[in-house]
Amino acid sequence: MKGNYPEIEEKMQKTVNALEAEFATIRAGRANPTMLDKIRVDYYGTPTPINQMAAVSAPEPRILLIAPWDASQVKAIEKAILTSELGINPQNDGKTIRLVVPPLTEDRRKEIAKTLHKYAEEAKVSVRNIRRDAIEDFKKQQKASEMTEDDYKICEKDIQELTDKYSEKITKILEVKEKEILEV
Numbered sequence: 694m695k696g697n698y699p700e701i702e703e704k705m706q707k708t709v710n711a712l713e714a715e716f717a718t719i720r721a722g723r724a725n726p727t728m729l730d731k732i733r734v735d736y737y738g739t740p741t742p743i744n745q746m747a748a749v750s751a752p753e754p755r756i757l758l759i760a761p762w763d764a765s766q767v768k769a770i771e772k773a774i775l776t777s778e779l780g781i782n783p784q785n786d787g788k789t790i791r792l793v794v795p796p797l798t799e800d801r802r803k804e805i806a807k808t809l810h811k812y813a814e815e816a817k818v819s820v821r822n823i824r825r826d827a828i829e830d831f832k833k834q835q836k837a838s839e840m841t842e843d844d845y846k847i848c849e850k851d852i853q854e855l856t857d858k859y860s861e862k863i864t865k866i867l868e869v870k871e872k873e874i875l876e877v
Contacts (some may be wrong), residue, residue, distance in 0.1 A: 694750070695747065698851065698852065698855065700826070701823060701824075701827045701852065701855060702718040702804045702855055703717060703826060705820050705823055705856070705859040706859070707756065708816050708819045708820055708823070708859070708863075709816065709859060709862050709863060711816070712713075712816040712866060713866060714730075714813060715812050716809065716812070716866065716870045717730070718730050718731050718869075719805060719808070719870070719874075720808065723754055723755060723794065724751040724754060724755050724792070724794045725751065726730065726744065726749040726750070726751060726755050726757065728757070728760075728794075729742075729743045729744065729749060729757070729774075729779075729845070730742065730744070730774050731777070732774060732777045732779065733773065734746060734766065734769050734770050734772075734773040734830070735769055735771065735773070736757060736766065740857050743759060743770060743773070743815060746761055746762060746763065746770070747759045747760055747761040747762060747766070747770060748760045748762070749787045755793060755795075755796075756791060756792065756793055756794070757791070757792040757794065758789055758790075758791055758792075759789060759790040759791075759792070760784075760788070761790075762788045763786055764787075767785055767787065767788065767789070767790060768785070770790055771783045771785050771790055772782075774790070774792070779792075780833060781793070784812075802866075802874055803875075805874050806820070806871050806874055806875060809867055809871055810867065810871075813863050813864070813866070813867040816863045817860050817863050820856055820859045820860055820863070821860075824852050824853065824855070824856040827852050828848075828849055828852055831848045831849065831852075832845065833846055837861055
């Protein structure tokens with residue numbers, strides 16, 4: 694690849710990063726504090742992530758322990774977890790909240806795998822959209838005589854190589870997460 698396209702590559706990398714962050718919130722039968730990243734608690738009128746108002750730890754492979762810094766927020770955190778899509782009933786002892794992550798059923802694993810594929814495909818579509826926009830920009834430059842036909846073809850080839858590279862990254866990330874989910 695001849696050209697240097699930091700802006701285009703940065704956009705593609707952000708897409709990959711967003712996919713990794715999304716995958717981190719999907720539980721695999723093991724307790725992981727990132728499972729709670731999408732949950733917001735009404736903290737004095739402000740939607741606040743749990744990890745900004747409590748210490749979250751995994752003392753055992755299938756248990757998450759949430760210790761709010763403000764004990765008056767235990768009920769609010771418990772309510773936020775109950776109304777989330779997490780599907781785990783919190784155990785509240787008045788000071789801390791314990792989440793016991795149940796083992797995944799085979800059907801649930803397959804359902805999660807389908808969701809993973811959907812997210813990965815959306816990320817690939819995003820990368821292809823970045824490619825399309827970049828090629829359109831180069832086409833405009835070529836039509837405005839700011840770039841030769843040969844340079845345009847080189848840019849087009851380079852952008853396709855970047856697209857392939859990031860699509861492959863997405864596929865690898867999907868394979869790793871899918872293996873983690875489907876392993877029993």
